[in-house]
Amino acid sequence: MSMIAAFYGGKSILITGATGFLGKVLMEKLFRTSPDLKVIYVLVRPKQGQTLQQRVFQILDSKLFEKVKEVCPNVHEKIRAISADLNQNDFAISKEDMQELLSHTNIVFHCAATVRFDDHLRHAVQLNVTATQQLLLMASQMPKLEAFIHISTAFSNCNLKHIDEVVYPCPVEPKKIIDSMEWLDDAIIDEITPKLIGDRPNTYTYTKALGEVVVQQEGGNLNIAIIRPSIVGATWQEPFPGWVDNLNGPSGLIIAAGKGFLRSIRATPMAVADLIPADTVVNLTLAVGWYTAVHRPKSTLVYHCTSGNLNPCNWGKMGLQVLATFEKIPFERAFRRPNADFTTNNITTHYWNAVSHRAPAIIYDFYLRLTGRKPRMTKLMNRLLRTLSMVEYFINRSWEWSTYNTEMLMSALSPEDQRVFNFDVRQLNWLEYIENYVLGVKKYLLKEDMAGIPEAKQHLKRLRNIHYLFNTALFLIAWRLLIARSQVARNVWFFIM
């Protein structure tokens, strides 16, 4: 019997960010392995004309939860959606709901965050720092609370090369930042943002670092742990391989490459691609929840959930495997044949951006205009180039994350728990994982049918023929112009003929 699964039985669990990528996988695993848990409270904001209930039921009725339905048929009764907006005071939770949360919650998993790299500092501070502070305050009023698990990111200290499982201090105290956001206007915040974030690349990593300091400073007597995942990718094994539902991290770029938009990317092939599957993060999170509640470590432990030091893979290997998978499992209606490459310096990056990204987009938009349609490719390409510029920082460097706590936890688990809550990335076969990831992107993000693969292959053949024809025509035109202007070229031509 799994001790961890048994631990969550009968518990009331509060999850923030349950509608997000990681939150959904966390809920799924909890329901599947501990169907006898009492209730999962999820803090949800109403969105796009959907009620809370509709939002949550849509998740429960998705493919991700198919296995849950078998072991926990009354899953709909075990989830309680609480209307909450983490941007508001007291999260805008009603008095009755607050009372219920405070008096029943046993475990808190704090996953909600803004993960946008370019979010305005005010908004990023509100969600990643102030909301964390408020949640801690709430947690301190929960008499039955056994553990508070905070999800951070391995990149919160990406300004360092070697990162230990400790909370690093920030030059300016989070409390001062929170206070200043209340009275500074947007223009001043914009001005001071680069100075505040210092040598971090964006407001996301900066505010996640501030969030950790808040957890450490304001955790009081709570039993707290911090988990730092690196780049969270599609699921490895559970509930099935390759599940992914948003464009963050590599997923959006895999689509862009598979559809033939992304032709070149500024990346260092030998840099470590520190991806970690979503189910691995969730297994570690649940194990940490159990360990923190049962063993009550004296200090706040930080756990790195990374792959680089145990089972490294680099961007070169990953890129090649992504491209190899497109050969077997192409995406439908590609714009061009997938054929991306890495560039390593500014000049070649600018060159390929102009030749392989902007020029084809302009030509295609011209064709759309000619045929009476609305041009859209240049806009899409600009968006892609913007995304590339945001991720460049992360794919041209390597970091070393120590994993003492994570390894300690692994050895503290029973063999059964090591199996059911496996977070040992040494067992991960990267080639297989990447192939499943690309397949998952096709199935769950693009919602493409496998039956369409022969047609997709045909389409790629047509694109290849168009490519050859286009190049031949270009060559002939250039040659014709050369012959017209150069005696040497004319002589060569007559010699060949």
Ligand SMILES: CCCCCCCCCCCCCCCCCCCCCCCC(=O)SCCNC(=O)CCNC(=O)[C@H](O)C(C)(C)COP(=O)(O)OP(=O)(O)OC[C@H]1O[C@@H](n2cnc3c(N)ncnc32)[C@H](O)[C@@H]1OP(=O)(O)O
């Ligand atoms: C040798 C052979 C080589 C071959 C190469 C083959 C290539 C293979 C591909 C594999 C490459 C791998 C690259 C990996 C990149 C990894 C990056 C990792 C960074 C990790 C750091 C930290 C990890 C974390 O802790 S946080 C989680 C990560 N967070 C994110 O990823 C958020 C990133 N997103 C943003 O910050 C924004 O969305 C931004 C700035 C990218 C775009 O903002 P903008 O305001 O312009 O757009 P949005 O309003 O957000 O969206 C508009 C529109 O675009 C769609 N979209 C959003 N994100 C992406 C995306 N990443 N890619 C593509 N499209 C995206 C979005 O859905 C919207 O579409 P609509 O149709 O308008 O709704």
Ligand SMILES: NC(=O)C1=CN([C@@H]2O[C@H](COP(=O)(O)OP(=O)(O)OC[C@H]3O[C@@H](n4cnc5c(N)ncnc54)[C@H](OP(=O)(O)O)[C@@H]3O)[C@@H](O)[C@H]2O)C=CC1
């Ligand atoms: N994805 C990754 O690569 C990595 C993620 N992480 C961390 O993991 C955690 C989860 O990330 P991930 O699942 O990928 O992120 P998502 O963007 O998929 O999910 C974010 C979640 O936060 C919720 N949220 C955002 N704003 C509010 C708000 N104002 N009120 C209530 N809820 C809100 C979202 O709700 P809604 O659905 O309503 O928008 C959503 O449920 C984050 O803490 C992130 O920093 C760490 C490392 C890597």
